[in-house]
């Protein structure tokens with residue numbers, strides 16, 4: 118799929134810091150240790166609706182990872198998928214009497230615009246589920262032949278399921294106990310009560326064709342792919358096993374990332390799928406969970422249409438720590454708008470306080486599990502001192518502007 122465009126990322130003077138990041142599988146903060154090319158997979162959208170601030174916050178967190186790795190001199194091979202065929206998309210299209218293909222194309226195009234406006238660096242490979250069907254079929258056929266996957270005991274709809282015990286390590290990514298897994302499996306798109314499965318926790322890999330649903334004629338029979346295997350195969354075939362980072366929102370910890378890992382590990386006999394599993398917190402609105410069922414989603418495109426500065430949206434979302442569940446409010450936005458103005462005035466000054474200590478602090482904080490609140494506070498202090506006329510370094514405002522562009526992704 119076509120990705121989006123971004124400005125080149127400028128080089129920043131001084132010494133970069135290697136990134137330490139929370140790893141869900143390890144249950145703590147660990148160094149990321151990429152080779153010359155750092156490899157990252159972040160789960161993409163299901164394009165049935167516009168990008169809301171919860172999505173945006175997740176992609177911004179991993180954009181910082183991308184930027185820190187670039188600062189450390191790595192190339193970054195970033196892969197993201199688009200789940201352009203799945204139940205929520207088909208349900209929305211049906212509800213709105215829309216063509217599901219056109220709906221997916223329209224929302225994917227809007228997502229690209231939103232990401233470009235927020236200055237999220239694009240993935241190198243932006244891959245749709247539909248265009249990946251041949252490689253998904255190949256993987257499912259192999260798992261079926263090897264006994265890790267099986268057909269549901271249902272002659273009418275012989276869906277293919279993954280035996281969740283097949284990799285021998287199921288649960289290492291989320292570290293959830295079985296009652297927690299069972300609860301999240303039911304809440305997040307799983308089908309524990311499906312008759313014909315061997316175990317309630319087994320996950321769908323291939324959904325046999327149903328009347329009125331899109332399907333593809335393949336060696337598995339007519340049908341369409343499940344969601345976990347889509348991400349598993351797209352990541353595996355582009356990044357290989359043991360890639361540096363699997364990312365997404367915290368609602369993907371289980372079942373999605375657990376199964377993506379288990380599929381790839383059963384397929385290759387290797388471990389781990391990813392060396393790091395990182396998850397971003399959820400964004401609420403005014404203290405309530407933001408969700409489509411509550412009808413309180415705040416869309417990036419709506420804010421753009423209202424002429425809200427995308428850099429204020431970016432800074433507002435980064436003003437909280439990426440792992441914290443937090444709320445979007447008028448105050449968050451107002452504070453971010455005022456901050457952009459103060460920073461813009463400071464980097465537009467004729468002289469300022471020395472940039473080097475600030476850049477050093479920025480790197481310290483960002484490389485410490487993306488501590489954006491402290492990074493932003495350091496810039497605030499520099500901007501306030503500079504605006505008060507305390508500094509006499511004529512090159513400092515331009516140097517800070519460059520560092521904010523490269524490291525925080527904020528263009529002033």
Ligand code: ZN
Nearest residue numbers: 160161348373
């Ligand atoms: Zn995914």
